[in-house]
Amino acid sequence: MEEGCNHKHRFASVDDLRPLEEILKRYEKEKGALIPLLQETQEAYGYLDEKIMRMLAKKAGYQLSQIYGVATFYTQFRLQPIGEYLIKVCHGTACHVAGADLITEEVCNQLGIKEKETTPDGKFTLESVMCVGACSLSPIMIVGEDTHGKLKPTAIKKILKSYYGEPKEEDE
Amino acid sequence: MGEERTRYKLVLGYGTCGIAAGANAVKTALEEAVEKGSYDVDLDIAGCMGYCFKEPIIEVTDRERDYSVVYGDLDAKKVLQVLEEHILNGRVIEEWVVRKSDDPSFGEGDFLANQHRIVLRNCGRINPESIDEYIAVGGYQAARKALTQMTSEEVIDEVSKSGLRGRGGAGFPTGTKWGFARKARGEEKYLVCNADEGDPGAFMDRSVLEGDPHSVIEGMIIAGYAIGAKQGYIYCRAEYPLALKRLEIAIDHLHQRGYLGKGIFGTDWDFDIKIKKGAGAFVCGEETALMASIEGRRGMPNPRPPFPANEGLWRKPTNINNVETLAAVPWIISHGGDKYAELGTEKSKGTKVFCLAGKVRRSGLAEVPMGYTLRQVIFDVGGGVREGKEFKAVQMGGPSGGCLPAELLDTPVDYEAITATGAIMGSGGMIVADSSTCMVDLARYFLSFTQEESCGKCVPCRIGTKRMLEILTRICEGKGVPEDMEKLQTLAADIKAASLCALGGTAPNPVLTTLKYFRNEYEDHILRHKCTAGVCPALITLFINEETCTGCGACLKVCPTGAISGEKKEPHKIDPELCIRCKLCLSRCPTESIWAE
Ligand SMILES: Cc1cc2nc3c(=O)[nH]c(=O)nc-3n(C[C@H](O)[C@H](O)[C@H](O)COP(=O)(O)O)c2cc1C
Ligand code: FES
Numbered sequence: 205m206e207e208g209c210n211h212k213h214r215f216a217s218v219d220d221l222r223p224l225e226e227i228l229k230r231y232e233k234e235k236g237a238l239i240p241l242l243q244e245t246q247e248a249y250g251y252l253d254e255k256i257m258r259m260l261a262k263k264a265g266y267q268l269s270q271i272y273g274v275a276t277f278y279t280q281f282r283l284q285p286i287g288e289y290l291i292k293v294c295h296g297t298a299c300h301v302a303g304a305d306l307i308t309e310e311v312c313n314q315l316g317i318k319e320k321e322t323t324p325d326g327k328f329t330l331e332s333v334m335c336v337g338a339c340s341l342s343p344i345m346i347v348g349e350d351t352h353g354k355l356k357p358t359a360i361k362k363i364l365k366s367y368y369g370e371p372k373e374e375d376e
Numbered sequence: 377m378g379e380e381r382t383r384y385k386l387v388l389g390y391g392t393c394g395i396a397a398g399a400n401a402v403k404t405a406l407e408e409a410v411e412k413g414s415y416d417v418d419l420d421i422a423g424c425m426g427y428c429f430k431e432p433i434i435e436v437t438d439r440e441r442d443y444s445v446v447y448g449d450l451d452a453k454k455v456l457q458v459l460e461e462h463i464l465n466g467r468v469i470e471e472w473v474v475r476k477s478d479d480p481s482f483g484e485g486d487f488l489a490n491q492h493r494i495v496l497r498n499c500g501r502i503n504p505e506s507i508d509e510y511i512a513v514g515g516y517q518a519a520r521k522a523l524t525q526m527t528s529e530e531v532i533d534e535v536s537k538s539g540l541r542g543r544g545g546a547g548f549p550t551g552t553k554w555g556f557a558r559k560a561r562g563e564e565k566y567l568v569c570n571a572d573e574g575d576p577g578a579f580m581d582r583s584v585l586e587g588d589p590h591s592v593i594e595g596m597i598i599a600g601y602a603i604g605a606k607q608g609y610i611y612c613r614a615e616y617p618l619a620l621k622r623l624e625i626a627i628d629h630l631h632q633r634g635y636l637g638k639g640i641f642g643t644d645w646d647f648d649i650k651i652k653k654g655a656g657a658f659v660c661g662e663e664t665a666l667m668a669s670i671e672g673r674r675g676m677p678n679p680r681p682p683f684p685a686n687e688g689l690w691r692k693p694t695n696i697n698n699v700e701t702l703a704a705v706p707w708i709i710s711h712g713g714d715k716y717a718e719l720g721t722e723k724s725k726g727t728k729v730f731c732l733a734g735k736v737r738r739s740g741l742a743e744v745p746m747g748y749t750l751r752q753v754i755f756d757v758g759g760g761v762r763e764g765k766e767f768k769a770v771q772m773g774g775p776s777g778g779c780l781p782a783e784l785l786d787t788p789v790d791y792e793a794i795t796a797t798g799a800i801m802g803s804g805g806m807i808v809a810d811s812s813t814c815m816v817d818l819a820r821y822f823l824s825f826t827q828e829e830s831c832g833k834c835v836p837c838r839i840g841t842k843r844m845l846e847i848l849t850r851i852c853e854g855k856g857v858p859e860d861m862e863k864l865q866t867l868a869a870d871i872k873a874a875s876l877c878a879l880g881g882t883a884p885n886p887v888l889t890t891l892k893y894f895r896n897e898y899e900d901h902i903l904r905h906k907c908t909a910g911v912c913p914a915l916i917t918l919f920i921n922e923e924t925c926t927g928c929g930a931c932l933k934v935c936p937t938g939a940i941s942g943e944k945k946e947p948h949k950i951d952p953e954l955c956i957r958c959k960l961c962l963s964r965c966p967t968e969s970i971w972a973e
Binding site: 334 | 431675825936
């Protein structure tokens with residue numbers, strides 16, 4: 205919760221191929237490692253850039269179509285860059301019944317973006333997810349690594365603000 | 377954590393639910409205070425105790441008096457008060473007590489007193505990141521016994537005798553399944569633990585993995601030995617980072633001890649485990665799709681036969697079991713299959729963990745013997761509906777399950793009895809609904825889930841669910857026609873009959889059960905253009921109660937369409953023409969003066 209303010213995502217630039225090479229080396233001998241390969245690549249670069257996927261196909265001996273097929277099948281993979289913090293609003297059953305739609309609506313309202321979009325300042329990207337397994341504290345929203353439970357739409361403004369480091373006084 | 381024994385032991389519930397409720401702040405405050413002060417106490421963490429509704433939670437054990445109390449709803453300030461009052465002055469702060477070990481009738485004590493914990497035996501009681509604590513409560517004795525004193529056949533017999541059935545949903549007898557894999561020809565076999573837990577509303581597998589990962593791993597060691605598999609995989613969904621972390625820690629510890637790897641427990645049996653992280657696809661919980669995913673392919677189901685027992689992972693004989701199934705295995709080996717079979721009904725033995733959520737008062741983990749009625753689970757353990765409201769329905773089994781009305785509350789939890797109602801036992805999620813939950817909206821919600829998650833391989837599921845969703849959406853938007861109910865019924869029958877896997881085969885269940893038990897709500901939506909629960913935007917109107925409205929202006933400020941008007945300190949009004957029923961105002965009103973009808 206509170207410690208949300210000080211971790212910054214650091215993603216490698218897609219021009220820097222060293223992280224990719226390190227990952228490839230680690231999975232050199234493992235069979236069927238495409239999914240972990242893509243997961244770690246995404247962790248390093250923040251998303252799966254076309255250039256990176258092409259490189260991966262060539263170096264690890266996959267068809268590009270195979271890589272693209274897997275990358276688009278699983279919801280975890282992203283083909284677009286994301287903001288510094290990924291906001292995931294849970295829309296599992298418990299959260300749906302507890303008003304998850306209102307939470308998403310309020311986040312959209314506060315940030316002026318729609319689902320799957322990133323704020324112009326590159327701070328937040330908004331997504332919905334299915335049950336994160338904390339149903340008893342529904343509705344739930346995860347910002348970066350922090351889970352916020354028993355949310356009320358009215359609490360969202362303050363939570364989002366806390367990710368801007370020094371709490372700014374905003375005109376009301 | 378000192379070596380010498382302190383008088384008090386203080387254990388913080390530190391699972392995903394606790395952390396979501398603020399356990400981190402409590403932990404920091406505790407650690408700082410104990411570091412600085414001189415309290416006769418040591419600190420430890422544990423997984424979820426099941427009291428999710430009272431998180432953050434600590435359990436204070438007085439070692440001298442062999443007595444413990446659980447405090448709930450804590451925060452960084454309150455926990456310091458517990459240190460002062462309880463640890464220093466020996467005074468229990470009664471107000472915050474959730475449970476006293478010597479008085480199950482106190483506070484919320486009956487939540488636990490009405491349960492029977494086998495799978496959750498260690499959850500919330502030991503530190504899941506410490507192998508020593510697991511061993512101290514008898515951990516790995518069952519695996520040792522199986523490997524050193526029993527033949528594989530004897531292990532399978534014991535599990536068969538217990539009557540244990542797969543907890544992943546289908547309820548297939550575990551011993552029989554192991555027998556198939558054992559008899560399958562081939563040197564190389566695999567054992568897979570299904571920790572994909574995709575049903576939204578189920579979190580028991582997460583709780584076990586976070587609270588007691590070793591019990592699952594011990595179950596895997598035993599299962600691997602029984603079927604003759606030397607390599608195990610745990611396929612865990614990526615949405616559970618804490619479970620993944622604790623599994624990794626556990627497996628590291630096991631390698632250090634030589635409990636995994638070559639020649640474990642001094643025998644010549646080898647067994648090792650790899651963790652595979654899911655990538656977000658509900659269908660990957662289905663066993664053939666799961667194996668495709670482990671192999672690095674798109675997770676699409678394959679027709680069976682061949683069954684995994686003969687041709688599974690990398691086309692080798694494979695046995696797949698759910699987390700909860702595996703966690704029960706060490707207990708069965710230690711206590712004997714007969715002991716397990718003493719609990720439950722004729723065809724459903726042992727215990728089942730349910731996840732209570734939604735409008736239930738005590739949401740959390742409830743492990744009860746099979747044969748308990750839904751009423752016992754929801755009311756005796758769960759404490760009934762929140763805010764004293766009336767019970768309307770319980771949704772069981774997630775997107776493959778169904779919604780059951782109050783008349784069926786005396787149905788026992790038993791695979792066959794639940795299936796007879798049109799719902800399924802499923803993984804054991806129970807979402808309780810009250811008058812503010814719209815059953816048509818709930819059915820639409822589940823269909824939108826299955827539609828989204830359909831892998832697209834077979835037509836009935838890919839297109840059939842889409843058509844059903846269109847009809848349901850139409851009904852929720854007030855554009856339904858009377859024939860729609862029949863159309864839904866026909867489509868449902870076809871999809872059930874013709875889908876490739878159980879995702880499509882069970883997808884219509886939420887619709888069929890709501891049509892069966894809550895037909896009046898469909899009729900309200902279609903014929904009377906009303907959503908009595910006040911959920912479906914197209915069918916409701918928002919009102920402000922002029923008697924209680926204080927004119928604070930909070931609603932006016934948030935309304936995106938300017939539909940609200942009124943002078944400061946005077947009652948406000950909503951213009952129904954401009955109102956888009958987004959309900960943002962409803963959540964803003966400090967006096968709860970706005971309602972939907
Ligand atoms: C669409 C679909 C999703 C499933 N999801 C899960 C799941 O998340 N976890 C699970 O254990 N079983 C799931 N199953 C059931 C598995 O296919 C399989 O029956 C189970 O893992 C076997 O273990 P058990 O015998 O111990 O229950 C799912 C089945 C289907 C059709
Ligand atoms: S439904 Fe949101 S955490 Fe389970």
